[in-house]
Amino acid sequence: MTRSVREEQASVESEEQQELLSAEEEEDIEREGGGEGEDEEDHLHHLEDDDEEDEEEDEEEDGENKPKRRGPKKKKMTKARIQRFKVRRMKANARERNRMHGLNDALESLRKVVPCYSKTQKLSKIETLRLAKNYIWALSEVLRSGKAPDLMSFVQALCKGLSQPTTNLVAGCLQLNPRTFLPEQTPDMPAHLPPAGTVTYPGHFSYQSPGLTAGLPSPPYGTMDPSHIFHQVKGQPYGPLEPFFDGVLVSDGPAFDPPLSPPLSINGNFTSFKHEAVSAAEYDKSFSFSVHYGGGGGAAGGHPAIYGGGSNPRCAEMPVDGMMSFDGHSHHERLMNAQLNAIFHDS
DNA sequence: TAGGCCATCTGGTCCT
DNA sequence: AGGACCAGATGGCCTA
Numbered sequence: 001m002t003r004s005v006r007e008e009q010a011s012v013e014s015e016e017q018q019e020l021l022s023a024e025e026e027e028d029i030e031r032e033g034g035g036e037g038e039d040e041e042d043h044l045h046h047l048e049d050d051d052e053e054d055e056e057e058d059e060e061e062d063g064e065n066k067p068k069r070r071g072p073k074k075k076k077m078t079k080a081r082i083q084r085f086k087v088r089r090m091k092a093n094a095r096e097r098n099r100m101h102g103l104n105d106a107l108e109s110l111r112k113v114v115p116c117y118s119k120t121q122k123l124s125k126i127e128t129l130r131l132a133k134n135y136i137w138a139l140s141e142v143l144r145s146g147k148a149p150d151l152m153s154f155v156q157a158l159c160k161g162l163s164q165p166t167t168n169l170v171a172g173c174l175q176l177n178p179r180t181f182l183p184e185q186t187p188d189m190p191a192h193l194p195p196a197g198t199v200t201y202p203g204h205f206s207y208q209s210p211g212l213t214a215g216l217p218s219p220p221y222g223t224m225d226p227s228h229i230f231h232q233v234k235g236q237p238y239g240p241l242e243p244f245f246d247g248v249l250v251s252d253g254p255a256f257d258p259p260l261s262p263p264l265s266i267n268g269n270f271t272s273f274k275h276e277a278v279s280a281a282e283y284d285k286s287f288s289f290s291v292h293y294g295g296g297g298g299a300a301g302g303h304p305a306i307y308g309g310g311s312n313p314r315c316a317e318m319p320v321d322g323m324m325s326f327d328g329h330s331h332h333e334r335l336m337n338a339q340l341n342a343i344f345h346d347s
Numbered sequence: 348t349a350g351g352c353c354a355t356c357t358g359g360t361c362c363t
Numbered sequence: 364a365g366g367a368c369c370a371g372a373t374g375g376c377c378t379a
Binding site: 124 | 351352353355358
Binding site: 088091092095096099 | 365366367368
């Protein structure tokens with residue numbers, strides 16, 4: 001059953017319960033003070049109620065067989081009490097449903113601002129949270145260090161602690177569209193995006209979150225030049241995130257546990273970034289990374305998990321339709337693709 | 348068929 | 364008292 005069908009069914013059930021609820025409320029009022037229900041008493045008997053009615057009962061029923069219970073007397077559930085309990089329970093259920101829907105909505109919002117958003121292939125709740133945590137951590141590291149990480153370490157930062165399927169999804173997503181991770185402002189930027197929350201610096205790109213929509217909280221991404229984020233730092237194999245990967249670069253699993261509150265420096269000096277030129281020839285030579293990594297060995301062959309996992313449907317058949325995408329190939333995207341090529345081919 | 352994921356129900360606890 | 368929050372239980376759906 002798809003989620004939408006589920007939700008529809010849930011809403012139908014909810015409506016039915018609303019009707020039932022109002023009907024029972026009437027019934028409750030109608031019956032107030034009358035009747036002594038015996039049928040549903042057993043499983044509701046433990047419930048306490050403060051009604052004045054039925055104060056005296058049950059005392060001699062158990063006799064000496066059971067030890068006397070301390071505390072307030074348990075009161076028998078009358079029909080009216082049962083009805084009130086049901087109404088209360090249904091109200092509580094409805095509230096809980098709404099609460100969980102709100103939680104899910106928030107989670108959906110999070111999915112949209114995290115890399116790899118796809119309408120058709122949604123990340124699970126737990127994976128969304130993990131990826132969001134990694135994303136925040138990686139971006140914070142970039143801000144803190146003031147240096148650009150190489151793409152490899154950035155991707156690995158995103159994938160730390162994620163399941164194999166999600167790792168493959170992230171890797172595949174990155175291959176399909178590197179700018180999904182750190183898009184630049186382009187003329188084809190969705191017009192509905194509000195300028196609010198968009199921080200711009202002279203001479204730099206104004207970064208907007210891929211899935212940012214009006215009404216959503218502004219992610220703390222700030223502004224940065226994507227080419228700086230993804231350029232490979234020569235002589236610096238892992239970039240500023242290197243300490244973060246020491247000893248865990250290849251490992252995959254729950255070992256990853258970055259500090260809960262990474263130092264965040266929003267005053268990072270982005271103007272000190274230098275462009276590292278990638279020639280068009282170099283780009284053309286290496287622009288063929290697709291399909292290279294989907295071998296299917298997973299981490300078994302000693303490779304990082306992002307190169308394997310061909311058995312995973314989430315990787316093998318990447319849903320492109322719902323994926324966040326930006327038309328056209330900008331210079332920056334070509335740079336990113338070139339780096340991706342280098343990464344996936346070198347390993 | 349087992350396992351993962353999910354929605355929902357439920358009772359307990361805490362807070363206003 | 365009532366609502367919010369939480370965690371456990373349960374059952375359905377999907378996939379390998």
